[in-house]
Amino acid sequence: MIIPVLKGIDFVGDPKEQMNFNVRATAYISEENDKGADCFHFQVISPEYLAEFLSENNVFDGRATFIVSKFDLASLELEVNKILKDCIRPTWDEVGKAINRHLRWEYDNIEYMSSEELQTRVELDE
Numbered sequence: 001m002i003i004p005v006l007k008g009i010d011f012v013g014d015p016k017e018q019m020n021f022n023v024r025a026t027a028y029i030s031e032e033n034d035k036g037a038d039c040f041h042f043q044v045i046s047p048e049y050l051a052e053f054l055s056e057n058n059v060f061d062g063r064a065t066f067i068v069s070k071f072d073l074a075s076l077e078l079e080v081n082k083i084l085k086d087c088i089r090p091t092w093d094e095v096g097k098a099i100n101r102h103l104r105w106e107y108d109n110i111e112y113m114s115s116e117e118l119q120t121r122v123e124l125d126e
Contacts, residue, residue: 002095004029004084006077007037011044015071020048023071027080027103031092038096040103044068044076064104 007028015021023044028037042064050067053060066076080103087098096105 001088001090002031002092003088004095004099005032006080006084009073009077009080015044015046019046020052021046021071022049025076029084029099039106040099041106042066042103044071046071064102 007030009028010026012024013021015023021044025042025044027040027042029040030037044066045068047067047069050060066079068075083099083102087095089095089098096107099105100108
């Protein structure tokens with residue numbers, strides 16, 4: 001079985017001193033001994049941000065979103081690791097798809113084709 005491991009998280013922005021925030025983040029996840037990692041994107045928002053958003057919009061799509069009372073890296077890592085424990089699968093593709101239910105996988109909706117399939121598609125488009 002493939003066991004996914006969180007290698008790190010990068011954030012765009014620093015909400016530590018703000019009460020109203022929406023921060024984009026990328027979790028780097030792979031197998032234990034892999035040198036690289038796949039990127040899984042998510043956002044971290046405050047309840048104040050959500051309230052402001054809903055005052056202007058009817059619906060908030062909450063996929064790949066963590067709503068936190070205060071920004072805390074350790075808590076976010078803990079939550080991502082909880083997700084990963086539920087995503088152990090026989091192949092990496094199955095692991096990625098399982099994680100993608102919670103976070104946005106960089107390879108979501110990518111279709112791989114052989115050179116023959118690609119050539120056929122190009123010829124059909126001409």
